Every structure is written in C-alpha cells, then in structure tokens.
Amino acid sequence: LRDNMSDRKAEAHTTVFKLTDLTEQTTDPAEWGKNFPRQYDSYRRTVDMERTRYGGSEADPGAIGAEDVHKTVSNIERDPRLKAMWNGYAFAIDFREDRGHAYMLHDQRETDRVLKKPQVGACLHCHASITVAYREAGIAAGAPGTLDEPLLSDNGQAQLMKGFPIISAMPYEEATKTVEHPVTCLDCHDPQSNQLRITRPGLLNGLIALANSTEPVPHLESVEKWRTGNREQPYDPNRLASRQELRSLVCAQCHVEYYCASKETLFFPWHNGLKVEQIEAVYDGHTFPDGSPFLDFKHKQSGAPAYKAQHPEFETWSQGVHARAGVSCADCHMPYIREGAMKVSDHHVRSPLLNDAKACQVCHRDSAEELVQRVHIIQDRTAALMSRALDAVVALINETEAAMAAGAADEQLAAARDFQKKAQWRVDFVNAENSMGFHAPQEAARILGEAIDYAQQGRLSLAMLGLPAAGAAKQVAAAK
Amino acid sequence: LRDNMSDRKAEAHTTVFKLTDLTEQTTDPAEWGKNFPRQYDSYRRTVDMERTRYGGSEADPGAIGAEDVHKTVSNIERDPRLKAMWNGYAFAIDFREDRGHAYMLHDQRETDRVLKKPQVGACLHCHASITVAYREAGIAAGAPGTLDEPLLSDNGQAQLMKGFPIISAMPYEEATKTVEHPVTCLDCHDPQSNQLRITRPGLLNGLIALANSTEPVPHLESVEKWRTGNREQPYDPNRLASRQELRSLVCAQCHVEYYCASKETLFFPWHNGLKVEQIEAVYDGHTFPDGSPFLDFKHKQSGAPAYKAQHPEFETWSQGVHARAGVSCADCHMPYIREGAMKVSDHHVRSPLLNDAKACQVCHRDSAEELVQRVHIIQDRTAALMSRALDAVVALINETEAAMAAGAADEQLAAARDFQKKAQWRVDFVNAENSMGFHAPQEAARILGEAIDYAQQGRLSLAMLGLPAAGAAKQVAAAK
Amino acid sequence: MGLLLAILLGAVVGLGGSTFIYGKGLSYFSNDPQSCKNCHIMNDQYDGWLKSSHHAVATCNDCHAPHGLLPKLMSKADNGFWHSKGFTLQDFPEPIRIREHNRQVLNRNCLECHHDLVEDVVAAHASDETRFDCIRCHVASGHGPER
Numbered sequence A, B: 001l002r003d004n005m006s007d008r009k010a011e012a013h014t015t016v017f018k019l020t021d022l023t024e025q026t027t028d029p030a031e032w033g034k035n036f037p038r039q040y041d042s043y044r045r046t047v048d049m050e051r052t053r054y055g056g057s058e059a060d061p062g063a064i065g066a067e068d069v070h071k072t073v074s075n076i077e078r079d080p081r082l083k084a085m086w087n088g089y090a091f092a093i094d095f096r097e098d099r100g101h102a103y104m105l106h107d108q109r110e111t112d113r114v115l116k117k118p119q120v121g122a123c124l125h126c127h128a129s130i131t132v133a134y135r136e137a138g139i140a141a142g143a144p145g146t147l148d149e150p151l152l153s154d155n156g157q158a159q160l161m162k163g164f165p166i167i168s169a170m171p172y173e174e175a176t177k178t179v180e181h182p183v184t185c186l187d188c189h190d191p192q193s194n195q196l197r198i199t200r201p202g203l204l205n206g207l208i209a210l211a212n213s214t215e216p217v218p219h220l221e222s223v224e225k226w227r228t229g230n231r232e233q234p235y236d237p238n239r240l241a242s243r244q245e246l247r248s249l250v251c252a253q254c255h256v257e258y259y260c261a262s263k264e265t266l267f268f269p270w271h272n273g274l275k276v277e278q279i280e281a282v283y284d285g286h287t288f289p290d291g292s293p294f295l296d297f298k299h300k301q302s303g304a305p306a307y308k309a310q311h312p313e314f315e316t317w318s319q320g321v322h323a324r325a326g327v328s329c330a331d332c333h334m335p336y337i338r339e340g341a342m343k344v345s346d347h348h349v350r351s352p353l354l355n356d357a358k359a360c361q362v363c364h365r366d367s368a369e370e371l372v373q374r375v376h377i378i379q380d381r382t383a384a385l386m387s388r389a390l391d392a393v394v395a396l397i398n399e400t401e402a403a404m405a406a407g408a409a410d411e412q413l414a415a416a417r418d419f420q421k422k423a424q425w426r427v428d429f430v431n432a433e434n435s436m437g438f439h440a441p442q443e444a445a446r447i448l449g450e451a452i453d454y455a456q457q458g459r460l461s462l463a464m465l466g467l468p469a470a471g472a473a474k475q476v477a478a479a480k
Numbered sequence C: 001m002g003l004l005l006a007i008l009l010g011a012v013v014g015l016g017g018s019t020f021i022y023g024k025g026l027s028y029f030s031n032d033p034q035s036c037k038n039c040h041i042m043n044d045q046y047d048g049w050l051k052s053s054h055h056a057v058a059t060c061n062d063c064h065a066p067h068g069l070l071p072k073l074m075s076k077a078d079n080g081f082w083h084s085k086g087f088t089l090q091d092f093p094e095p096i097r098i099r100e101h102n103r104q105v106l107n108r109n110c111l112e113c114h115h116d117l118v119e120d121v122v123a124a125h126a127s128d129e130t131r132f133d134c135i136r137c138h139v140a141s142g143h144g145p146e147r
Ligand SMILES: [Ca+2]
Pocket: A055, A056, A057, A097, A098, A099
C-alpha cells in the first residue's frame, strides 16, 4: 500500500506554475486566473442564478437593467410591509434579492437607491476591488511610499487608511470611476504568498473596536488572546488571526452591519460587541460629527427615528453554534471540490443548498434531502415569526399616523415612536440577515420575539392615550 | 496486574447471572438488583440532589415533609408570576422543582395539590410502578387470564386496559394504596428478556392517536412505516418500535403533556401531532363526556378559560435537531458508563450537566466546560424571553381584572380572555418543559414569541375598549 | 541499533513486563488492527474503523503511528505506556479522546497519503501545515459516523 502511495506521489508533483507575476496592482482576476485557473473558473460562475426556498437568486422577468441584464426580483414588491417599514428611506424605493459576487458593482451602479438618491463613495468599500484606488488617493494626499509596496507594509497601510475617507466622501458617480472590478482575488489574497488577508479599512477599524470591548468572542480566539496580552499595538487580524479565523474574516469585510452615508465615514458599530442590542446601544449613544443625534432616517408616516440594518451575516453567525464550533463562512460557502487530481476551494460563492448540501456533508453524515429539510425547518420558523413581527410593526406605524391625524402631540407619541425604533431595528436585523435565521436559529427567534414585544407595546401606548378620535383613527388604520 | 488483566478478560464474557427469577409481579427493584446489581446501584442514586443553573434539584431548607425528608424549592415562591398565572388552579397552591425518580411517589403523596384538592387515581399512571395494580383491577372486573401471563400477551394487555380506567377514576387516597414503589425495572423492562417495553396505557393510546394523524414524525420511523403499511392493527410500539425509539419511548410514558382529572380518563392530546398549536387545537375541539367544553380551569382573577401544560419533554424534544438526528432521551440521561469491562446504562437518571456532560462527549468533541456553556447560552436566551412573556401575561390578567372592576361586560372581555388562554398556554408549555429550552432551542423561542404576541394583543384589546374608568383601572393594575 | 534496542526495552518496561507478553504486547508493534483490538477498550474504534471509508486502505497504524521507523517505535513506547497505565489503573477519562500530540501525528499521516490531492489548499497558508487541520472536517474518515 505504502509503495503504491509513494509511486503516485512521484507521478504528480505539481505545485503552482507561475505563469504570470501578480502584484499589488493586479486587480484583473483574469490575470490571477492564469496562475490559478481552477479558482478563476469557479469564481466566474458567480454569474449563475438559481433560487432556493429563501435564498439563491431569481431574475425579475419584467425588470431589465443596464447591459440588458435582468434585475433580480424586488423584495419590497414581494412584501409591501417592508416598503411601509422603510417609508422615507431609500430602501423603500428599490431593494432586491442579492445575487452572486459577479454582479456587485453592476447592481450597485444601477439600483434606484443610487440613481434616485445622492450616495457617496463609501458604498464602494464592499462592491468593488478598491484597495488600489484607496492607496492612490492616499498617496495623492501625501501618504508615504509607492503602490509597489505590499499592502500590509507600514506604508501600504498608511496609504490605505489615508485614501479611505477621501474616496468615501466623494459623490458616488465620481468615486465609482476609480474602480473597475467587483471583489477580486487581490481583496482576499496576498499577491505574493497567496495567503488570506484583510484589505478593508472598515473591518480593520471594526475589529479594533471589538477587541477593545469586553464582550467575549470565543469564536475569535486571536482577539481573546490579544486582550490578555500586550495591548500596546491595536488588534490586527493580518498579524494575529489564524487561518481558520481568516476564512470568516475575509467575508466580514463586507457581510456586516455598517453605517455609511454622507454624514460620516463608514464604520462598523462593534464597540460593545456583536449582538443586536449591543449595536443598538452604540447607535443610541452616537452623535454625528455635526452634533446631531445618530439616526438612519425619520419615518415618513409616523415620524419615528429609525435605524436600518444591513446584512449582519457575520454578527449573526457569531451568535450561532457553528461559529462556536469553529465552522467558518468558507467552510459552507466555499467548500472544497475535487477538480481532477486536485482539491480546491469552490470560488463559486453561493447558497450551500445549491450544491446539494455537499459542504455540510463532511461534518453531517446525513443525506442532502435531510440537511435541506433541517435548514427549511429553521427558516420556516423564522419566516413565520418575522411575519408576525412585521404585522405588528406595520400596525404600529399606521396607528401612530392615525393618532397624529387625531391630533396627538409629540410628547404623547414619544413612547410609541421609541418602541417603533426598537421593534423595527430588530425585525429588520433578522430580515436583512440573508440566511433567514439559519446562521443562528435561536438568536434570530429571540430577536423577533423582542421585536414583537416592542411593537405591541408601542400600539398599547397609543391605545392608552384614549384619544377622542381613537375610534376613527382605528378605522383609518384598518382601511390601509 | 496480571490478575487484573485476566479478570477483565473473564468479565468481558460474563453475561447475566440469573440469581433470582423475575416475574411480571416483581415490582420490588431490590429483587431485580440481585440479577443486575450495577443498574440497581445507579438506580438507587436518584435520591441524590444537586442543582444546575436551571435544573437538577435543590432542597428547600425550610420545608420538611413526610418522613423528615426536605421538600424541593418552590417554583411559585421563586417566581410569583407563575402563581398569578395559575390563580384558581392547584398549581398556584404548590409547585416545586422536580427531582430524582426515587421521590416520585413520595412527592406526589405529599404535595398540597393532592392534600388540599381532591385528585384521582390517574395521577399514579406516572408516579408509581402500577401495571400490576392495573391488571389486578382488570381481572377483578372480568378481564381474561391470570397475572402470570406476560404483560404483552393478549390477555395481559386486556387486563391492563380494563383496569386502567378503573384505578384512574378512584379517589387518590384509595388508589395510592394499590401501589408501593416509584417507577421500577418492570415499568421499562420485560422480566424475561429484559428488553425495553412500553407498559403505560396513556402512551399506548397516545401513540395510536399520533400514528393515525398525518403529522410527519421523521424521528419515529416505525410510526412512519406503519402509516404506509397495512393499517388494520393499530400502531403498537411493543411490536414495531426499534430499540433506539424505545430508548425515548420508555420516557414518553410519563414525560409528556396530558389531561387527567376527575372529568375524564387520562389521555395524551396527540391527535393532530406534537406541536404546541396542534395540541391546543385538540383541546379547543374537545368536550368532556358530560358535554361541557374542555378546559383545565377558569382563571380566578380574569375569568379566562385556561389550559395548563405539564412537562412536555417528549413533545419538545420531538421538535429539536437531536430527535431528528436519532438521539434518544437515554443517550443523554442514561449514558453508558464503563464498569470494569462492561458498559452499562447509567440508571442514575438526572441532568446530563451533573455528570460533566460526559453523555454529550460521546458525540461532541468539546470540553465539558464548552458544552455546559452551550447549554447555558440556550437556556439564558429562553429564560430571558420567558420572563418577557410572563410579564405580558401577568399584565394582561391584571388589566382584565381592572376592566371587570370598571364594569366591562363579558362580551367586551371575550377577546382579552381568549388571548390570555392562547398566551398562557404557550408560556406555560415552555415553562413546564424542564430543559429551559435546550431540547429544542429555536422552537422554544418561537413559542415564546407567539406567547408575547398574544398577551400583548390581549392588553391592546382591553385598551381599545376605551373604558371610562380605564385610567383608574390602569392604576389598580400598576399597584399590583 | 543500540538506540532501537533501548527503545524496545523502554516499551517493554513501559508496558510492564509480563503484562506486555500476556496482553499480546508484541503484537502492539505489528500493523494488524487485531493488535489494537486486543484491548476491548479499543473495540468501539475497531468497530468504527470496520465501517469507515478507510477500512480497505489504511490500518490503525497508518493513521495513528508516525511513518518513520524510529519515531514510530518511540511513539509506540510512549503510547504503550499510557495505554497500559490506563488499562491497568482504569483511571482514564471517558469517552476516550485523542491527545494533542497524537492528533498531530494523525494529521501528518493524512497529509502523507493525500499530499498530492491537497497540496494546493495546504500551500495557501505558507508552511504552517500543522494548522491545516484535516480532522476538523473529516472526523468520520477513520471511524465512520459512530466513532
Ligand atoms: Ca440571494
């Protein structure tokens, strides 16, 4: 047996053929593809579209966008309660099912959120291969060194961090001209060693804030370790994170809750930890540089201040048992696949259910049908609870509006509006998280339970006002 | 050393030494202990008391009961909201933390629920080794055959089923004289083959009802199989269940939701399935033999009809991922322990956390600390959500009472009372389930989310009444 | 050779004289899985191995013993000590768990056989192959789902 093995070993001792030299400026994935054809092939397949019960992606037959490419189905048309909840914010204009990485720049450029509202360059942090652009802007603004230096060198980092707020503050139309590709090899890999690396300022800053907090993060061992060691230098994943951590952190560059708009540079709100109420507390305590209290928008119908959650996949995964067990994003979304004589990471990043749950089966020795069933049970429960929560939030909004129509004063409505803010933040957090609860099933249900509680308490606070026209107001609401 | 080794080798071959003959009438576990000393030893250790964060058991230093044995701590004193929720029912008089099997008969005989309220013999179904008593009563009432025949023979079953309603209908004081031991070997084992078996009429009937329903039960394969086969004979676990199924079903003889009181013989409400709302639907549609609509009690403060849930461990486990993965109650609560060369089932049935999570480590490759942590995270989440739900239910009760005081008519209160029934049933279902959510974490959270929704809707329905004295009523409620 | 003898001797002493012989100690050094199964305590793993994907292609030692002769014997002497100590005193923690050192041995053995297949994925993180943990995902490969 052993002879046999060593024979085979002699037979095929292929390492990487370096056909082309990759540099810190090689944003074009086709160039990388010359050295790594297998990964490049699967990377390109992120253009595929196929739906699952709650995920994957689906073209909207009636919506044809730029370059004659179909848009995906609209989430706000499918569930008008979402539109009601975001009334007054750009998401009520256009919000669609997300799809593969190949589309990220295309979709951002053509969304009505960008076309119909002024947006800033910060949006590009997660929708383009942008490190070179950041560095160029940084150098132009006086950062030391040249573009040839490694991104992770001191000069490289200085350039990156200097350019980041500059590009972020530019109007979107201008900023988007500095980039060409959606996320590409350079954004996750070092061009020399090919090792995973973190290239995004948002995450680098976010992890510093998280590490400085006292919230336990057992799934991020290197953070825990840094906390008990010499804390002179701030936490840096590129120096400290293990390979296994990086297999999630590269995704956490983008799949996270963030604030980014004209009022302040992009940041990740992790100063208290990663749980929904810890993030809420950061926002509650935050003021914009101009001194005004932090908020995402004021609700058009009810006048409530509101926070909008966006794709907190990393935060949600952090609360689940998979994270605790050391299972990374890449384990499920980029599983190894066999390509001839080699095993490679599937760069066709997508729903694991579209791949017959193969990613799951190394750890779970169940049939694909059984695994999909388990996912569906979790997702169906989440969806039912979310629907309940949405009903309550929408009722609260309508009833606040009716109370306003009936002449209620702002002080009388303060409680209702505060409850709306809390409830809406929670239901939105689960809604924006794209696994329909799978990444942390019980946590998602807990959050929705709280959302329901707050929304109904808001309604109660209105009913207790005993407004003279409350009966009529109720009818207004019911008629909606 | 050498001796040791040959000992072990000999041991490995020992099977059972038959020291004494066990019959269908051997209720005394000490007799069984002669043949199975290891199992008997651990069985006797169920007298031990030790608490965990949410489970185990703890003596109440101030409450000394019969035979100078301390009672366990009172759940209704620890959380008076429970007392409020059950106002008007026996559980508001006395309800304590459960403890080991050794105490089951003792605790039932001395609870104030029995001492201060009239109860019936049906209670003994799950608190005593009672099959012999059932059979004797059956024979006396004309069932065929003798006590020597196997319980699972046709005659044995006829005797059992005939005697069961007779003893169940007897007053408790009388019925309890027919039994002597808490659950014992005979209740789970065949005295000849030692195989697991189901001896309880409640479960035999309950499984027939469940099998006749259309609810999928993937964790009970033999039920699924029976459904697609020849259905002439009703489902019978003693003929059809696999060994692994029996390792849970023996517990399902008792650790289930049931109805049992003077109005009707004990039954398990599984005609629609095992989920909380499926059981509720059975109760909603049920009428007592005397024609009155089914209910457990009428709430003393609010006048709402109410259902009381009791220990639905089996039903909850059925909704969890462990059940789907084929993990049985015995796997966690009676793990194999090595005794020399033998592996025996630990008959010291208790919280797995009291045994360093050893039961878990057979399947989970984590440290005991980590496993306990995972359990605590799940339980803490459940407890926080339950507290929220309890607050809402108690507020609803107080507000209904206040509305009554303010002169509200029954029709005006119908909605509030119905919401209370729904909410209370759900929060109670999770509360009565003894794992604080562990057996099915997301399901427990879902149920609590619904409980919150219904309770708050009930409060809303009251507030919308716009009662003249609503302000005063609110103060009454707040003062409580 | 002298070193080798010393190791063998160490193993014999470690295993404890006559126990070693009576317990079919010599077979401990063979590649026959039966020699592990001699201890009933290894029965679960043996049964699991029978059902595993590797049953036909790898024996206990292929996975659990270092693949050089000398390290192999040294490791066996060390493990032999622990095993017979555990077996004799019956004081080992259950369920039995692989120790960190042996886990690394195991991981290296996976790589030895499967080097060609996994070369690329391992290389992606420089030379730090001990951090490339095959068993994290393929825990069932040695002993099937049951372990
Ligand atoms: Ca999608």
